[in-house]
Amino acid sequence: MLRFIAGRLLRAALTIVMVVTFAFVVLRLSGDPALLILSVDAPPEAVAAFREAWGLDRPLWVQYFSYFGAILQGDLGQSMRDGRDAIDLVAERIPATLALTLPALALKVGIGIPAGVYAALHRNSATDRVVMVMAVAGFAVPSFVLGLLLVLVFAVQLGWLPSGGQDSWRHAILPVITLGIGGAAVLARFTRSAMLEVLGQPYIRTASAKGVSWRAVVRGHALPNAAIPTVTIVGFMVGSLIAGAVVVESVFSWPGVGRLLVVAVSNRDLAVVQCVLLLVAATMVTSNFIVDLLYGVLDPRLRTARGGGKG
Amino acid sequence: MDDPLVRISGLRVAFDGVPVLRGVDLAVGSGEAVGLVGESGCGKSVTWLAALGLLPGKAQVTGSVVLDGQELLGAPMPLLDRVRGGQIAMIFQDPASSLNPVHRIGRQVGEALRLHRGMDGAAARAETRRLLDQVGIPDAGNRMEAYPHELSGGQNQRVMIAMALAGRPRLLVADEPTTALDVTIQAQILDLLATLRAETGMALVLISHDLGVVAETCDRVAVMYAGLVIEEVSSARLFDAPAHPYTQGLLSALPPLDGLPRQHLAAIPGSVPEPRALPPGCAFGPRCPRRASLCDEQVPLLVDVAPGQRAACRILGADVPPAFGLAAA
Ligand SMILES: Nc1ncnc2c1ncn2[C@@H]1O[C@H](COP(=O)(O)OP(=O)(O)OP(=O)(O)O)[C@@H](O)[C@H]1O
Ligand SMILES: [Mg+2]
Numbered sequence: 001m002l003r004f005i006a007g008r009l010l011r012a013a014l015t016i017v018m019v020v021t022f023a024f025v026v027l028r029l030s031g032d033p034a035l036l037i038l039s040v041d042a043p044p045e046a047v048a049a050f051r052e053a054w055g056l057d058r059p060l061w062v063q064y065f066s067y068f069g070a071i072l073q074g075d076l077g078q079s080m081r082d083g084r085d086a087i088d089l090v091a092e093r094i095p096a097t098l099a100l101t102l103p104a105l106a107l108k109v110g111i112g113i114p115a116g117v118y119a120a121l122h123r124n125s126a127t128d129r130v131v132m133v134m135a136v137a138g139f140a141v142p143s144f145v146l147g148l149l150l151v152l153v154f155a156v157q158l159g160w161l162p163s164g165g166q167d168s169w170r171h172a173i174l175p176v177i178t179l180g181i182g183g184a185a186v187l188a189r190f191t192r193s194a195m196l197e198v199l200g201q202p203y204i205r206t207a208s209a210k211g212v213s214w215r216a217v218v219r220g221h222a223l224p225n226a227a228i229p230t231v232t233i234v235g236f237m238v239g240s241l242i243a244g245a246v247v248v249e250s251v252f253s254w255p256g257v258g259r260l261l262v263v264a265v266s267n268r269d270l271a272v273v274q275c276v277l278l279l280v281a282a283t284m285v286t287s288n289f290i291v292d293l294l295y296g297v298l299d300p301r302l303r304t305a306r307g308g309g310k311g
Numbered sequence: 312m313d314d315p316l317v318r319i320s321g322l323r324v325a326f327d328g329v330p331v332l333r334g335v336d337l338a339v340g341s342g343e344a345v346g347l348v349g350e351s352g353c354g355k356s357v358t359w360l361a362a363l364g365l366l367p368g369k370a371q372v373t374g375s376v377v378l379d380g381q382e383l384l385g386a387p388m389p390l391l392d393r394v395r396g397g398q399i400a401m402i403f404q405d406p407a408s409s410l411n412p413v414h415r416i417g418r419q420v421g422e423a424l425r426l427h428r429g430m431d432g433a434a435a436r437a438e439t440r441r442l443l444d445q446v447g448i449p450d451a452g453n454r455m456e457a458y459p460h461e462l463s464g465g466q467n468q469r470v471m472i473a474m475a476l477a478g479r480p481r482l483l484v485a486d487e488p489t490t491a492l493d494v495t496i497q498a499q500i501l502d503l504l505a506t507l508r509a510e511t512g513m514a515l516v517l518i519s520h521d522l523g524v525v526a527e528t529c530d531r532v533a534v535m536y537a538g539l540v541i542e543e544v545s546s547a548r549l550f551d552a553p554a555h556p557y558t559q560g561l562l563s564a565l566p567p568l569d570g571l572p573r574q575h576l577a578a579i580p581g582s583v584p585e586p587r588a589l590p591p592g593c594a595f596g597p598r599c600p601r602r603a604s605l606c607d608e609q610v611p612l613l614v615d616v617a618p619g620q621r622a623a624c625r626i627l628g629a630d631v632p633p634a635f636g637l638a639a640a
Contacts, residue, residue: 202403203411208365210423210474211396213388220422221411228413300458301412 077271097256107180116191138185235291322374346525349535400475406467417455427478
């Protein structure tokens with residue numbers, strides 16, 4: 001088990017290094033921050049001074065290694081716009097993003113999983129068909145289209161809810177729904193097929209044959225087994241708590257991490273972009289790690305394969 | 312049989328309108344061991360799954376299954392849940408996938424104890440351990456903490472049997488319990504079933520492809536073909552005086568008794584008809600060496616051909632030599 005955890009941690013660290021490197025290279029190759037921040041017709045001396053101040057005049061590999069060295073010491077750099085620490089800029093946006101993504105996650109799990117289970121238990125019924133049509137639709141409609149649609153109906157036409165901004169909890173309703181529906185749809189379809197797969201297994205028939213009531217079969221013999229694949233999807237959703245709202249934050253002018261990222265990218269504000277990406281990668285990697293540990297808890301076959309745990 | 316434990320009569324099952332059982336009649340007496348044989352797809356499993364209400368909802372089931380004077384077909388769910396495992400237990404072909412991979416085996420056996428004998432906690436653990444002991448799991452006390460994937464196929468089948476015994480059923484239906492196992496393990500499991508039957512006095516239905524195995528373990532054998540029981544005969548008479556040409560064909564398909572493992576039944580020319588394209592009259596007609604024109608007229612009924620022997624063949628009694636060169640046997 002220890003070896004398993006060490007291996008996963010190493011892989012997690014490698015993933016983060018790769019993300020950071022990729023972001024570094026792409027950002028340096030895709031435009032000059034000096035020209036963007038100072039504007040194109042800034043005097044050449046000013047541009048040169050800016051480059052020197054931010055170390056942009058040094059060779060790329062020197063920049064790369066000094067950047068990494070700084071990260072290891074906990075220094076994620078400063079914004080080129082206002083010189084504030086990138087980490088502070090990002091950190092102060094996190095609560096706003098979580099205010100959308102956490103309720104959206106609850107919506108996804110709270111609607112998606114029960115809908116999928118219900119559909120599987122009533123396979124081919126009218127309800128099953130309705131759930132699946134809605135799931136396909138919820139999955140197929142891009143979130144900016146859905147967001148705009150909701151704004152059109154509930155903000156513009158009906159005037160029930162605000163269309164953007166962050167002044168009260170009412171402002172969060174439309175973005176949360178926009179975020180939640182797609183995920184609920186994905187989760188419903190996934191849960192349904194996981195349940196159908198499990199319900200077709202011989203051990204379900206065994207449980208019925210020994211006199212377990214159908215309710216208890218579903219609860220005790222189907223749900224725990226169907227949870228194993230479903231956890232993967234939920235884990236992925238947890239991993240996107242920070243980065244999953246980029247589009248929706250833009251549509252609803254919600255001042256979260258996603259919006260910060262969009263602005264920072266268009267400004268080539270290198271330290272801020274890299275800081276966001278680092279945070280996103282860390283969240284993803286952490287949730288993957290937790291999912292892996294959960295697999296071991298849910299599935300004794302994996303526990304043994306990893307050579308640990310109580311067998 | 313005057314007062315059987317279970318009487319199946321006129322059992323019909325159709326999937327999406329295609330009939331796969333066409334009126335099965337079968338009775339099992341208290342403590343009796345009955346073998347059920349026939350080629351793949353003839354409806355052996357479906358018969359008992361239907362009797363216990365375990366078929367998927369799309370199956371249309373009619374007829375009657377009476378246990379102790381109580382009709383099981385269409386019975387309310389709570390009654391069925393008490394019968395399943397408590398009166399009639401069933402074990403299946405593939406023990407590895409028939410046990411839930413995420414629960415410890417002790418818990419799976421204990422579940423049956425709780426349901427049918429109201430046992431919990433320490434009492435249930437002690438009884439689980441005793442049952443695992445009884446079916447020959449070594450080191451039962453520790454093994455109850457194991458998961459199915461940590462046991463061999465043969466051990467898993469023993470766990471299935473322990474689970475079936477937990478409810479003290481009056482009938483155990485073993486659906487090809489050894490097909491997925493090694494030859495040496497097969498014999499051990501069959502021995503175990505015979506021993507347990509002697510110890511507990513429960514009745515046994517042994518579903519199998521192997522006539523030899525069935526005749527050895529059972530008092531009586533029912534032979535099925537294309538959704539019907541076509542012969543019922545005591546094991547003693549089975550080898551000496553099989554009545555139905557199909558039974559005769561099955562017997563001649565057995566390899567000689569020279570110690571080689573028996574093969575699956577395959578040596579009758581032709582193949583089993585598709586359930587959706589049955590020939591008129593006797594379904595075995597097209598493969599039957601003694602087929603006559605009256606065979607195509609109507610589906611033959613099971614009738615007495617000798618004391619303790621019934622067969623569904625209209626030409627029996629006609630003066631035709633036995634088929635498949637069995638005269639020498
Ligand atoms: N769930 C199902 N849906 C549709 N058809 C089924 C289903 N279960 C069984 N059948 C059909 O019913 C017929 C009888 O099947 P059954 O499983 O009883 O055969 P069997 O005699 O047990 O054969 P085997 O020796 O292969 O186990 C087969 O034609 C099979 O295809
Ligand atoms: Mg079968």
